[in-house]
Every structure is written in C-alpha cells, then in structure tokens.
Amino acid sequence: MTKLVLLAAGGTGGHLFPAEALASVLKARGYDVDLATDTRAARYAGHFPARELHVLPADTVRGRSPVALARTAFALASGLVSGLSLMRRVKPAVVVGFGGYPTVPPLMAASFSGVPTIVHESNGVMGRANRMLAGRVSAIATGFQGLLRHDPALSAKEVWTGNPLRPAALAATRVPYDPPHPGGELRLLVFGGSQGARVMSDVVPQALERLEPALRARLRVTQQAREEDMARVRAACEAMGVQAEIAPFFNDLLMRMAQAQLVVSRSGAGTVAELAAIGRPSILVPLPGALDQDQAANAAALEQTGGALVLPQPQFTPERLAAEITRLAAAPETLSQMAQAARTAGILDAAERLADLVEHLASGQGTKSFQNLQGPRS
Incomplete structure (x- = not known):
C-alpha cells in the first residue's frame, strides 16, 4: 500500500x-x-x-x-x-x-x-x-x-x-552568473516578498534619481510593486529614462533572479535560500518590527559568507542605496565575488x-x- x-x-x-x-x-x-x-x-x-x-x-x-x-x-x-x-x-x-x-x-x-x-x-x-x-x-x-x-x-x-x-529554483541554479561589463547594461531586480514591500517603491526610484546619468542609462530594472504603487514607480522610471518593468507579481521570479546581476530584496528564509543556491549578489533589507527578527537573522547568515550587504531599514535611504549601486556597478569583480560567496551557502x-x-x-x-x-x- x-x-x-x-x-x-x-x-x-x-x-x-x-x-x-x-x-x-x-x-x-x-x-x-x-x-x-x-x-x-x-x-x-x-x-x-x-x-x-x-x-x-x-x-x-x-x-x-x-x-x-x-x-x-x-x-x-x-x-x-x-x-x-x-x-x-x-x-x-x-x-x-x-x-x-x-x-x-x-x-x-x-x-x-x-x-x-x-x-x-x-x-x-x-x-x-x-x-x-x-x-x-x-x-x-x-x-x-x-x-x-x-x-x-x-x-x-x-x-x-x-x-x-522548488523545481523552478533548482532550474535557476543552472544559470551561471553574468557580471556587468564596463559600459554595459546592469540588470537590477527589486522585490519585497510575495506581497511586495512599499519601502522598495518609496526608496528605489529616489535612489535611481541620484545616480549619474551614464549609470542610469545602463540600468535594466525589474521591480515588484504593490498595485497601488505601480503607477508612481513606473512614472518615476519613465521620467528618468530608466528602462523598467514594473508588476505586482512575477510568475517567473526565480528565472529573473538568475538573470539579475544585483538583487535588492527583503530577506525571508525562502529568498535567502534561493539567492544562495542560485548565487546572486544582493542588498538585503530585513523586515523591521518582526517579533522574532527572523529576517535579520537570515540576512546576517548570508552577509557572513560575503554574499550580501545588509541594510537595516533605517539605513535603507535613497542616498545610501544610490551609493551602494554606484560602488558595485563600478566593481564587477566584487559582484562576481559576492555571487560566488553566496553560492557556497546554497543547499x-x-x-x-x-x-x-x-x-x-x-x-x-x-x-x-x-x-x-x-x-x-x-
């Protein structure tokens, strides 16, 4: 039986x-x-x-x-x-x-x-x-x-x-990391968990506005935003001339993660496990105010490997995010090292x-x- x-x-x-x-x-x-x-x-x-x-x-x-x-x-x-x-x-x-x-x-x-x-x-x-x-x-x-x-x-x-x-995540692990080339496109993926995160819609467009025009022109942004935030995020990207795809949910998020060169996200356990297994450099913003501070613990574990940068939400400002994107875009070797370090933590x-x-x-x-x-x- x-x-x-x-x-x-x-x-x-x-x-x-x-x-x-x-x-x-x-x-x-x-x-x-x-x-x-x-x-x-x-x-x-x-x-x-x-x-x-x-x-x-x-x-x-x-x-x-x-x-x-x-x-x-x-x-x-x-x-x-x-x-x-x-x-x-x-x-x-x-x-x-x-x-x-x-x-x-x-x-x-x-x-x-x-x-x-x-x-x-x-x-x-x-x-x-x-x-x-x-x-x-x-x-x-x-x-x-x-x-x-x-x-x-x-x-x-x-x-x-x-x-x-999941099988879709395992399929994504077979995609090798492709670091950005000098002057080439920089593929940025932004998401905040299955329900989205308003802070991403508040901070990321303002951070992109602070980038040098030459760097903004290189960006290819994929961002998850709540339904009520989509219009303003899309309008901000269009006004800056940033190529962006904005949606409340992506059915193929795991493959988009595999194609990304830098990820900005919350740090739920599933997200951290997928970033590690796929091997992608990330800027993690743990959910604040959680009773157990579980996302902070998850993010810290990946940061300790060298695969992620953790920004507590009070530090996740447009100025700080713009500075980190600028730094990492100018150092593709650092992104590659972060990707490799993240992969070592993948199970x-x-x-x-x-x-x-x-x-x-x-x-x-x-x-x-x-x-x-x-x-x-x-």
Missing part, C-alpha cells in the same frame, strides 16, 4: 514553497502527499502537487486582549478536533509542518494520534508556531545549521537539512535531505538513529 505523507503549511509563500519542494521529491519516490492548510493558503495552493487539500480552522495570535486570545484559542481547538478526525480518515505515515499557525492543529492531532511528526524551521530564528510544537514533535528539521545548539532538549531532535528548493539537495528524514520516520525508526546515520553531504 502506498504510504501517505501529510504536509501542513501556513498561508504564505515562505511556508508553502518548501512544502511544495518536499512534495515533489516524495511523489517521485512513490509516496502520496496531502496538504493541510487554512482558507487563506488554500487560495494559493492550486498548483501544489497534492493528492488532496484539507482546510482546517486556524488563526494567528492577533493581539493580547481576552477577546483576541479567545478567538485564536477557539479556532485552534476547532482545528484540533478536525485534525483528529483527519488522522483517523487518511492515516498518514508522517505529518510534516512548515510553520505558521495553520500547522498547529494537524501537528497536535498527529502527536495525540501517535503519528511521527516533523516541523521544518526555515528561518534563522524559530517561529512562534514551531516553538509551540517543538516539544511534542518527533524531529525538528532546520534551514540553518546549529539553530538549536543552545537548547539541549530541542537540539536532540534537530536535523539540519537546509531549506528545500541544493535540501528537499532530498528532508525526504530522507521523512522516510526514516515512516519506516518506524527514530530521530536519533537518523542523526547517527547522517554524514557530510554536498
């Missing part, structure tokens, strides 16, 4: 994309794969390679008021009841969660039902939902090595896999590593024996 693996992911690309990568590998190995999520993610999961989609009640913590906490608790409790029913119906061999509160009900239900469980933490800091689940799951897969080294109880469950890459077989862990638990073996089996991987 074909074994079923149930994947659980929250409603953002940062959660769904690594789940999609694992699903592709597991299906190639002969497993059935189902996806459990909430109503928000269900709208974006049309291309997810799952046999069946299960929508469970869930909610995030939106405030500390008694009403907000009660609403969240009720949604999670309802999701747990639905999750227990789901476990009895589909009988998964393993349940794998990828973060976000929609993963809590199915992972808790699996734990209560005696089903082996894994959470995958893609960020350099463990998220709140995963922290809630960490004590109950069978294994904790991590995108960053040594994430739990300061917590002996959790480090005993830790398996470093890296962050799984191209992370989905395969995570699938190995899933299969190990599905066969009835424990996390400790898998840790003992692990050796150096390329």
Whole structure:
C-alpha cells in the first residue's frame, strides 16, 4: 500500500514553497502527499502537487486582549478536533509542518494520534508556531545549521537539512552568473516578498534619481510593486529614462533572479535560500518590527559568507542605496565575488535531505538513529 505523507503549511509563500519542494521529491519516490492548510493558503495552493487539500480552522495570535486570545484559542481547538478526525480518515505515515499557525492543529492531532511528526524551521530564528510544537514533535528539521545548539532538549531532535528548493529554483541554479561589463547594461531586480514591500517603491526610484546619468542609462530594472504603487514607480522610471518593468507579481521570479546581476530584496528564509543556491549578489533589507527578527537573522547568515550587504531599514535611504549601486556597478569583480560567496551557502539537495528524514520516520525508526546515520553531504 502506498504510504501517505501529510504536509501542513501556513498561508504564505515562505511556508508553502518548501512544502511544495518536499512534495515533489516524495511523489517521485512513490509516496502520496496531502496538504493541510487554512482558507487563506488554500487560495494559493492550486498548483501544489497534492493528492488532496484539507482546510482546517486556524488563526494567528492577533493581539493580547481576552477577546483576541479567545478567538485564536477557539479556532485552534476547532482545528484540533478536525485534525483528529483527519488522522483517523487518511492515516498518514508522517505529518510534516512548515510553520505558521495553520500547522498547529494537524501537528497536535498527529502527536495525540501517535503519528511521527516533523516541523521544518526555515528561518534563522524559530517561529512562534514551531516553538509551540517543538516539544511534542518527533524531529525538528532546520534551514540553518546549529539553530538549536543552545537548547539541549530541542537540539536532540534537530536535523539540519537546509531549506528545500522548488523545481523552478533548482532550474535557476543552472544559470551561471553574468557580471556587468564596463559600459554595459546592469540588470537590477527589486522585490519585497510575495506581497511586495512599499519601502522598495518609496526608496528605489529616489535612489535611481541620484545616480549619474551614464549609470542610469545602463540600468535594466525589474521591480515588484504593490498595485497601488505601480503607477508612481513606473512614472518615476519613465521620467528618468530608466528602462523598467514594473508588476505586482512575477510568475517567473526565480528565472529573473538568475538573470539579475544585483538583487535588492527583503530577506525571508525562502529568498535567502534561493539567492544562495542560485548565487546572486544582493542588498538585503530585513523586515523591521518582526517579533522574532527572523529576517535579520537570515540576512546576517548570508552577509557572513560575503554574499550580501545588509541594510537595516533605517539605513535603507535613497542616498545610501544610490551609493551602494554606484560602488558595485563600478566593481564587477566584487559582484562576481559576492555571487560566488553566496553560492557556497546554497543547499541544493535540501528537499532530498528532508525526504530522507521523512522516510526514516515512516519506516518506524527514530530521530536519533537518523542523526547517527547522517554524514557530510554536498
């Protein structure tokens, strides 16, 4: 009988994309794969390679008021009841969660039902939902090595896999870096995550305006902007004579990343993993104000390799960005070195590593024996 693996992911690309990568590998190995999520993610999961989609009640913590906490608790409790029913119906061999509160009900239900469980933490800091689940799951897969080294109880469950890459990302890794040539075009890619980032629309056009005319003439800009910001960004580029393609979303963003010579972006775990695997120099602007400061940790890890420059948002000014673009455009050898350094941090077989862990638990073996089996991987 074909074994079923149930994947659980929250409603953002940062959660769904690594789940999609694992699903592709597991299906190639002969497993059935189902996806459990909430109503928000269900709208974006049309291309997810799952046999069946299960929508469970869930909610995030939106405030500390008694009403907000009660609403969240009720949604999670309802999701747990639905999750227990789901476990009895589909009988998964393993349940794998990828973060976000929609993963809590199915992972808790699996734990209560005696089903082996894994959470995958893609960020350099463990998220709140995963922290809630960490004590109950069978294994904790991590995108960053040594994430739990300061917590002996959790480090005993830790398996470093890296962050799984979708097939489209793996295809993009085969495109070699093409550094800019003196006087030639400079391909700049700007984006702010799956929902865009207003700060990019506020800062980047003003930075381009501060560049020397000769450098502006070399630019080929691809920028993601929110619907409400597109007109002003496009108008600013047209007024400067900058060749630019502006859109709220690019279906082929990974290939555009591969073709870029410099990337300016937020530093979500998926973005950092893709920049590293593809090997592209970047200026990273971590999302400020996040409770866990996960994007700051992700960006710092890539900066430490020499593959990125990190600008906290208060430092991400038009003047500073213009100065960095000018500096890097004049030093193609620096861009090439950054690209090469970023590539050293890339883990191209992370989905395969995570699938190995899933299969190990599905066969009835424990996390400790898998840790003992692990050796150096390329």
